[in-house]
Each structure stands twice: as structure tokens, then as C-alpha cells.
Amino acid sequence: MTTPLTVGENTVDSLLRLDRMPHIWCQGCGIGPAVGCFTRAIESSGLDPDKIALVSGIGCAGRAAGYVKLDSFHTTHGRALPFATGLKLGNPELNLVIFSGDGDLVAIGGNHLIHSARRNMDMTVICINNFNYGMTGGQAGPTTPLDARSTTTPYGNFEYPFNVPYLVAASGATYVARWTVLHVRQLEWSIAEAMTKPGFSFIEVLAPCPTLYGRMNKEPKGLDTMHSYQERSVVRDGADPKDVAIDSDGPIVVGKFVDIERPTFWDQWKLLLDRAREKKK
Amino acid sequence: MPEDGALCGTFFMNGDVACAEGAISAGCRFFAGYPITPATEVAERMSERLPHVGGIYIQMEDEIASMNAILGASWAGLKAMTSTSGPGFSLMMENLGLGVMLETPCVLVNIQRAGPSTGLPTMAAQGDMMQARWGSHGSYEIIALVPSSPQEIFDLTITAFNLSERYRVPVLVMSDEAVGHMSEKVVIPRISPKELVSRRRPDGTQEQYLPYKADEDLVPPMAIAGEGYRFHVTGLTHDERGYPVMTVEAQDQLVRRLVDKIRLNKKDIIRYEEVGVEDAEVIVCAYGISTRVARLAVQEARNAGIRAGMLRLITVWPFAEDRIRELAQQVKAFVVPEINYGQIVLEVERCAAGKASTLLVPHMGGGVHHPQTILKAIKEAVQ
Amino acid sequence: MLDNKQGCKSLGTKEIRIAGFGGQGVVLSGLILGQAASIYDDGFSALTQSYGPEARGGSCTAEVVISDEPIGYPYVQSPNVLIILSQEAYNKYSQDLPAGALMIIDPDLVKPEPSQNPAPLSIPATRMARDMGRTVVANIIILGFLAAVSDLISPEALKNSVLASVPKGTEEFNTKAFELGYNYGLEHGRKGEVADG
Structure with a gap:
């Protein structure tokens, strides 16, 4: 189904900092394709790039902020969400996208993640999940599947991981989806949908890390992981988030799990302003 | 009360409240914080007052988040503040460094209490003075003002915003529980816009804008998000374009400027x-x-x-x-x-x-x- | 001269300590006093407070220093007036009182030592407030009493300060409470007892 794009035809060049190429990501890494989906989602959604701000934390995925030609903020480890919260409230016209990794958003930034979802802060989170800490050399994290190898779980991971969509849905996110970077069309479409929907949207994007996680877990090439996505992925829109946990070799449920309406922080703030004005009279 | 919502007149108020009023008079329109004794009254006052002056108050999940939120708000163009004490001040140190590195105007108020650790939450101390100077990692310079009365915390909070906007650096108001919880007469004058400083903005075309190309005073003009500049900023060592550069030379150039913009302007900053x-x-x-x-x-x-x-x-x-x-x-x-x-x-x-x-x-x-x-x-x- | 007893208290400085437990309006009383002195009497005053960790019911003290010049040391060193609203506060603060210090107690809350000389002035403010229908105004009754029995702050300033500090719509009720205490003070007090400091 996919039509290959040749370099000369890349229509999203205007959204990339070409003067920063080549990027630092490894051969076979899934972050680049996810950035590609993001830029094409901007294009297809018709949103004004001048009004989009991208905020990243630290880690391989966090480097995305440096490669997109948008107002982009590369902040500290785990802190992209509260930084983005300030930006959004400082200028509600901005369309906020947080592009970062699973370790950044779910471990060190976990508290910010659940509270941003609880507030239904109007922003879109693209969470690259490669099951490990890539930039520091392949350590286990909050999403590492049980029994998986990493540089800090040489005998296999003995901790249970988070089911991330379940976590954010329970915390109050109004849009929750999961795709892999194999699902480029669905991912692009999902990002565009999330960015145009008010409220807290969260998209988990499974991405290969052949250099580290893959090498230690019998998928030494990016393509190996892509094959595994192809074999294991099951598209199930509307699946109950509690049923979408990932283990090391079972099915990977992908799709749009949550798409509901709930007042955003800003909606609630406007109500508060009325109340405050009323009290002052 | 004047049109813009700033107070004016003579009041009997405590230092925490006077601090909040100083912030509002200085044009602060964003406050993010987390409750902590003895700084809570600053947040409480801001939560009551900001809705009436077109500002935004948000209670964050912790002090780490509060510090980051004010940095974000500042990059959206607002004057922003947080307040805290003791343990909260420690939690803010990480991203105080980000504020220094991104050159983000903002004000951090520390109503000091006795430590270490939880210490004496309701009692005064001046134990964070060296932390104020050296609390975040790396080499940097900071500005810290120390008020001795509710009147002075009002005045110095305005000064803090002015210095922060002038030099693009987080400014600390290092007060303490005694001043924060003491009530005295506070005269709040009508602050004219001329008394307030706002960050210098870029005037060149968007294509040529370099986020960290400093003027002669070593302070770069600051763009804000959403204006079409499409700039990039990072906590990594960076060049004038804001792009990461992992070299000793880039580090030397950047850190020297971050430090020197304060050191070389100290005559304008130091007050006694x-x-x-x-x-x-x-x-x-x-x-x-x-x-x-x-x-x-x-x-x-x-x-x-x-x-x-x-x-x-x-x-x-x-x-x-x-x-x-x-x-x-x-x-x-x-x-x-x-x-x-x-x-x-x-x-x-x-x-x-x-x-x-x-x-x-x-x-x-x-x-x-x-x-x-x-x-x-x-x-x-x-x- | 500074000495250990008097510390740095200068002539013309008056110190008031109000002590009881949380929920009695101790801090509000201090605020009203301080505000009366600095705003309505155009002098200087500093209010500080200390309390236990409990939001209600713990010990609570407000200290007001009043002067005709800016205040350096903001805490009470040798009080001119003590308003004592709990037995615990009485036990803590009735020792080593400076000569001429005036103590005011609510006799329903505090049983003073019979040997205390001079005996404290009494006003059953809590009972009087209950009779008015709202115990929360006990502190306002006491402020009225204080205005009648001391020269620290002019009654006019104190009354204005009360009106500026109470919730809107309760001004009349609080004025009544203030006057009740004031009249009680004229009747039962010993005006002029407060030393000049």
C-alpha cells in the first residue's frame, strides 16, 4: 500500500532544520520515522506551523526538538510537560506538542504526566517507546517488558512495566492511541487528529532501538523489530486500555483506545474567571 | 483600585502578601506554585488576585513542575513567578539552571525556613544563602535580593522583575519566615509603566534572528513562542543559533557570557x-x-x-x-x-x-x- | 541602654502579647491592633505570630509591637499588655512580668493565681459573645475592653480597624460587640493602670 517517497520529493523540508542534518539517531532507529509522521501530520492538518510549539525532555527522542523548524524547546529530563504547561497557559493560541521518550515521560516525568492528564491540559504528547534508555546506553526503564534484557537487567527484567495507555487514560486523558512506526499512515493520521482535538492527547509510538534494546533482545536490526511489529500487531480501535499491556513476545494491541470529551483546564479556568468576577461584585 | 487591578494605598499586610502585590505591580501575570510553609500565603494571594488582573494562577504537582511552568510562561511572553521554601527550593535547583541556560526572565521567591530537611517549617532562617548562589550544577551567576520588611519585599519584588527582564536571568528574592509572616505598614504607590523593565525583543527579520547573539551588554534580545521566529533553545551547550555544540570552545564562549553578563554589569545590579x-x-x-x-x-x-x-x-x-x-x-x-x-x-x-x-x-x-x-x-x- | 531584661526596647515602644489557642481569633486581634496603630493612628507597628502545627485548637500567640518610629526588633521582650485566653497561655506567660504590665483575662478560660499582684483585669468575653449569639466576636469584645482600659491605641483607631477587618455585612454586629466590651471596660476597668513602658 505504501508509495515510496524519494528525497527530492520531501514536502516537509520546510518543517525541518536541514542545517542540522545529519541527525544523531542510529541506523534503524524508529524516532526519525515518527518525526516524519509528525511533520506530515502538521501538513495534512493544515495547522499554522508558526503557532505550533514543540517541547522535548532529555533522551534520544528528546532530540526531536532540535530538528524541527518550529518554536522548539529542549528542556530537562522529565520536565517537558510542566514547561509546556507554562507555555500553553502563557499563550493559549499555541498548539503544544510534547515529543519525548518513555523513560523521560513515564519514569522521571511520571508525576507530571498523570497530572497533565488529570488537568486535561490542551496538548498532544507523542511518547516514543523503545523499551529502554537509549541515550545512556540501554538501561531498563518503566516500560521494559518482563524478562527483557538490558544493560541493567543482565539476568532479565524482574519488574513489571507500566501499561502506559492505561495509566494516562485512568489519569484523565481524552485521547489515547498506540501505534508502531510501522503504522506510518495511521500514526500520521492519529497525530493530526490529536493535535486538532482539544484536551490532553497521548500517543504511544513503539519504535525500534536496534543498537541497544534490539541487540540485547534478539532483534539486532531495525528491520527485525519492524517484522516483529508486523507479526505481533493487532489493530483494535476502542480496546479497553487495561487490556493493552505489552509483554516481550505476545500480541501488541494498537489503535485508538480513548476519544472522549471532557472540559479542558482552559474551559475550567474560564468558569473560574466568571466566579471570581461574580465574587468581586 | 486602578483599572489595571494593581493595588494602591497604605495597607497593613504581611511580607508574603506584600510580595504577591509587588509581583502584580511589576506586571507579573503568571504564577505557578506548590503549597509550602511559610511561603503558602504568596500563592494564596496570587490565586485570589491574578484572575482579576488578567493573569493565570496554577498549582502544580510539585516545585520541580512549578519552576518549569514559569519558564514556559516566560517564553510565552509573560512575567512569571513562583514562591517556595526549604525543601521546595532544593527541588527548584535543577530547573533554575535551565532558566540560567535558556536565559529566561523569571522570579523565584524563597521564604526561608530553618533546615536541613524539614527542619522548623514555621520558623525563620537564612540558611539557603549559599544554595542560592551555587545550588544548581555548573558555573553561573545569579542575582539574589534580600528584603528586611514587608515594605521592602514589595519594593524588591518589583526590582527583581526589572533585573530579571533586563539581564534575562532568574532572579531570587531570598526572604525568610520572619519577614514573610510579619505584618507591617506597606505603602503601595502607583507604579508607572516607566518604572517597569521589559525584556529587549528582536527587531530584525525572522530569518536572520539568532536567539543567542548578544548585544554589547552581553544580553541577547528575546523572541517569544508563536511569533513566527521558529527558534530553537536547549539546555545543552549551544551557539548563537541556539543549536547544540558539544565542544570546549562553545562551552567556553557560552559560560563566559552567562557569567560575564552579570559580573560586568554588577555596578548596575548591586545594591546596599x-x-x-x-x-x-x-x-x-x-x-x-x-x-x-x-x-x-x-x-x-x-x-x-x-x-x-x-x-x-x-x-x-x-x-x-x-x-x-x-x-x-x-x-x-x-x-x-x-x-x-x-x-x-x-x-x-x-x-x-x-x-x-x-x-x-x-x-x-x-x-x-x-x-x-x-x-x-x-x-x-x-x- | 540594652540590657537582657529590656533588650532593645526603646522609649515610646509598647508591646502587646495575645495568647490563647487557634480558633479564638488571636491573630485577627493582633492584626486589628497593629493596623489600628500603623494605619489609623499613623504610627508604626509590627505583628508577628506563632502557633503549633494544628490548624485549630493548638496554642497560638500574636505579638504586636507599637512605636512612633520604625521598628527594629519585631518581637515582644517585655510586654506592656497581655491578653490571655487559655490556661496554658497563662501558665506560660504569667511569670516574670515586668512591673506595670497589664494582664487581661477571660475568667471563664483562665484561673489566675490568687497571689498575682496586681490581679489581672477580667472580662468574660466568650460568655458575652455567646449571649450576643456569636462566640466568634469574643475577640472584638476584648479589643473594645482594651480600648477602654489602656492608652495604647485610640478607641477611634481601634474601632476603624475593626470595621476594616471584619467580613462585609457584619460591621454593625461587630460595632455592637466592640462597644459592649468598651462599656464593660469603662465600668470594670482601672483606666490609667498601664505603665508608660
Whole structure:
């Protein structure tokens, strides 16, 4: 189904900092394709790039902020969400996208993640999940599947991981989806949908890390992981988030799990302003 | 109340509330915070007042988030503040560094309480003075103002915003529980827009804008998000374009400028007050709440025939080192009362450089010095 | 001169300590006093407070220093007036009172030592407030009493400060409470007892 794009035809060049190429990501890494989906989602959604701000934390995925030609903020480890919260409230016209990794958003930034979802802060989170800490050399994290190898779980991971969509849905996110970077069309479409929907949207994007996680877990090439996505992925829109946990070799449920309406922080703030004005009279 | 919602008149209010009113008078329109004694009243006042002046208040999930939120709001163009104490100040250190690195104007208020750890939450101390200077990792310079009364915390909060906008650096208001919880008369004047400083904005075309190309004063003009500049900023070492550059040369150039923009402008930044130093043989060097007590001790020493004077530091950082070096030529001794076990005394000692002796009058926290204690030290110092 | 007893208290400085437990309006009383002195009497005053960790019911003290010049040391060293609203506060603060210090107690809350000399002035403010229908105004009754029995602050300033500090719509009720205490003070007090400091 996919039509290959040749370099000369890349229509999203205007959204990339070409003067920063080549990027630092490894051969076979899934972050680049996810950035590609993001830029094409901007294009297809018709949103004004001048009004989009991208905020990243630290880690391989966090480097995305440096490669997109948008107002982009590369902040500290785990802190992209509260930084983005300030930006959004400082200028509600901005369309906020947080592009970062699973370790950044779910471990060190976990508290910010659940509270941003609880507030239904109007922003879109693209969470690259490669099951490990890539930039520091392949350590286990909050999403590492049980029994998986990493540089800090040489005998296999003995901790249970988070089911991330379940976590954010329970915390109050109004849009929750999961795709892999194999699902480029669905991912692009999902990002565009999330960015145009008010409220807290969260998209988990499974991405290969052949250099580290893959090498230690019998998928030494990016393509190996892509094959595994192809074999294991099951598209199930509307699946109950509690049923979408990932283990090391079972099915990977992908799709749009949550798409509901709930007042955003800003909606609630406007109500508060009325109340405050009323009290002052 | 005037149209813009700023208060005006004479009030009996505590330091925390006066701080919040100073922020509003300075044009602060974003506050993010987390409840902590004895700084909570700053947040409470902001939550009540900001909705009426077109501002936004948000209670974050912790102090780490609060610090980040004000940085974000500042990049959206708002004047932003947070307030905290003790443990919360420690949690803010990580992203105070981000504020320094991204050159983000904002104000952080620390209503100091006694530590370490949870310590005495409801009682005063000045134990975070060195943390204010060195608390985040790496080499940097910071500005810290220290008020001694509710009136002064109002005034200095405005100064803090002005310096922050002028030099694109987070500015600390290092108050304490005694000032924060003490109520006194506070005169709130009509602040004219001329008295307020706003960050310099880029005037070139968007294509040519370099986020970290500094002007002659070493401060770069600042774009804000959403205006089409499509700039990139990072906590990594970066060049004028804002792009990460992982070299010793880039590090040298950046850190030098971040430090020098404060050091080379210190004449404009440093503030202090002198009382009877002209003929002094001993000078009490104090700051914050301790200066009120020190003033009484100095008066009493004069009555007892000792030529005592006081140097009241209003900015503790950058430190008034040139002035102390000068005074060290003249006096026998510096007496340094502080509500900690010796922090700023180290700076005084460094600048006195053996020309005059220094005598620490410590207080471990939980209250203020008794004037008698300082008087005793003055007498000891001149013997 | 500074000495250990008097500390740095200068002539013309008056110190008031109000002590009881949380929920009695101790801090509000201090605020009203301080505000009266600095705003309505155009002098200087500093209010500080200390309390235990409990939001209600713990010990609570407000200290007001009043002067005709800016205040250096903001805490009470040798009080001119003590308003004592709990036995615990009485036990803590009735020792070593400076000569001429005036103590005011609510006799339903505090049983003073019979040997205390001079005996404290009494006003059953809590009971009087209950009779008015709202115990929360006990502190306002006491402020009225204080205005009648001391020269620290002009009654006019104190009354204005009360009106500026109470919730909107309760001004009349609080004025009544203030006057009740004031009249009680004229009747039962010993005006002029407060030393000049």
C-alpha cells in the first residue's frame, strides 16, 4: 500500500532544520520515522506551523526538538510537560506538542504526566517507546517488558512495566492511541487528529532501538523489530486500555483506545474567571 | 483600585502578601506554585488576585513542575513567578539552571525556613544563602535580593522583575519566615509603566534572528513562542543559533557570557545601604531580617562610644565585594550576624583578605538574633 | 541602654502579647491592633505570630509591637499588655512580668493565681459573645475592653480597624460587640493602670 517517497520529493523540508542534518539517531532507529509522521501530520492538518510549539525532555527522542523548524524547546529530563504547561497557559493560541521518550515521560516525568492528564491540559504528547534508555546506553526503564534484557537487567527484567495507555487514560486523558512506526499512515493520521482535538492527547509510538534494546533482545536490526511489529500487531480501535499491556513476545494491541470529551483546564479556568468576577461584585 | 487591578494605598499586610502585590505591580501575570510553609500565603494571594488582573494562577504537582511552568510562561511572553521554601527550593535547583541556560526572565521567591530537611517549617532562617548562589550544577551567576520588611519585599519584588527582564536571568528574592509572616505598614504607590523593565525583543527579520547573539551588554534580545521566529533553545551547550555544540570552545564562549553578563554589569545590579560607616572602626555586615536587629545593636554600640557602622546588603548576589575590599582598609573588623552557621561571612572574609578581621555571629535558625548578642560581638571585635 | 531584661526596647515602644489557642481569633486581634496603630493612628507597628502545627485548637500567640518610629526588633521582650485566653497561655506567660504590665483575662478560660499582684483585669468575653449569639466576636469584645482600659491605641483607631477587618455585612454586629466590651471596660476597668513602658 505504501508509495515510496524519494528525497527530492520531501514536502516537509520546510518543517525541518536541514542545517542540522545529519541527525544523531542510529541506523534503524524508529524516532526519525515518527518525526516524519509528525511533520506530515502538521501538513495534512493544515495547522499554522508558526503557532505550533514543540517541547522535548532529555533522551534520544528528546532530540526531536532540535530538528524541527518550529518554536522548539529542549528542556530537562522529565520536565517537558510542566514547561509546556507554562507555555500553553502563557499563550493559549499555541498548539503544544510534547515529543519525548518513555523513560523521560513515564519514569522521571511520571508525576507530571498523570497530572497533565488529570488537568486535561490542551496538548498532544507523542511518547516514543523503545523499551529502554537509549541515550545512556540501554538501561531498563518503566516500560521494559518482563524478562527483557538490558544493560541493567543482565539476568532479565524482574519488574513489571507500566501499561502506559492505561495509566494516562485512568489519569484523565481524552485521547489515547498506540501505534508502531510501522503504522506510518495511521500514526500520521492519529497525530493530526490529536493535535486538532482539544484536551490532553497521548500517543504511544513503539519504535525500534536496534543498537541497544534490539541487540540485547534478539532483534539486532531495525528491520527485525519492524517484522516483529508486523507479526505481533493487532489493530483494535476502542480496546479497553487495561487490556493493552505489552509483554516481550505476545500480541501488541494498537489503535485508538480513548476519544472522549471532557472540559479542558482552559474551559475550567474560564468558569473560574466568571466566579471570581461574580465574587468581586 | 486602578483599572489595571494593581493595588494602591497604605495597607497593613504581611511580607508574603506584600510580595504577591509587588509581583502584580511589576506586571507579573503568571504564577505557578506548590503549597509550602511559610511561603503558602504568596500563592494564596496570587490565586485570589491574578484572575482579576488578567493573569493565570496554577498549582502544580510539585516545585520541580512549578519552576518549569514559569519558564514556559516566560517564553510565552509573560512575567512569571513562583514562591517556595526549604525543601521546595532544593527541588527548584535543577530547573533554575535551565532558566540560567535558556536565559529566561523569571522570579523565584524563597521564604526561608530553618533546615536541613524539614527542619522548623514555621520558623525563620537564612540558611539557603549559599544554595542560592551555587545550588544548581555548573558555573553561573545569579542575582539574589534580600528584603528586611514587608515594605521592602514589595519594593524588591518589583526590582527583581526589572533585573530579571533586563539581564534575562532568574532572579531570587531570598526572604525568610520572619519577614514573610510579619505584618507591617506597606505603602503601595502607583507604579508607572516607566518604572517597569521589559525584556529587549528582536527587531530584525525572522530569518536572520539568532536567539543567542548578544548585544554589547552581553544580553541577547528575546523572541517569544508563536511569533513566527521558529527558534530553537536547549539546555545543552549551544551557539548563537541556539543549536547544540558539544565542544570546549562553545562551552567556553557560552559560560563566559552567562557569567560575564552579570559580573560586568554588577555596578548596575548591586545594591546596599550604609549606616555610619564613614568613621567606623567596626562594621556589622548584615542582610535581610538580621539588619533590623543589627541596626539597634549598632546604635547601642555608638551610645557606648564604639565607632560602629552597618553595611546592609540588599543584593547578596552578586556580592558587594568591591565595597567590602574598600571598607576592609578602614575598619578593624567586620561583624557578620546571620541565621545560619556561617555562609556570607565566608564572602566577607574573602574580601577582607586579612586586612580586617571577621567575626561570625551565628544563629542556628528558628528566630532572629537578640540585639544584645550582636552588641556583644561588636564589643568583642574592637577589643 | 540594652540590657537582657529590656533588650532593645526603646522609649515610646509598647508591646502587646495575645495568647490563647487557634480558633479564638488571636491573630485577627493582633492584626486589628497593629493596623489600628500603623494605619489609623499613623504610627508604626509590627505583628508577628506563632502557633503549633494544628490548624485549630493548638496554642497560638500574636505579638504586636507599637512605636512612633520604625521598628527594629519585631518581637515582644517585655510586654506592656497581655491578653490571655487559655490556661496554658497563662501558665506560660504569667511569670516574670515586668512591673506595670497589664494582664487581661477571660475568667471563664483562665484561673489566675490568687497571689498575682496586681490581679489581672477580667472580662468574660466568650460568655458575652455567646449571649450576643456569636462566640466568634469574643475577640472584638476584648479589643473594645482594651480600648477602654489602656492608652495604647485610640478607641477611634481601634474601632476603624475593626470595621476594616471584619467580613462585609457584619460591621454593625461587630460595632455592637466592640462597644459592649468598651462599656464593660469603662465600668470594670482601672483606666490609667498601664505603665508608660
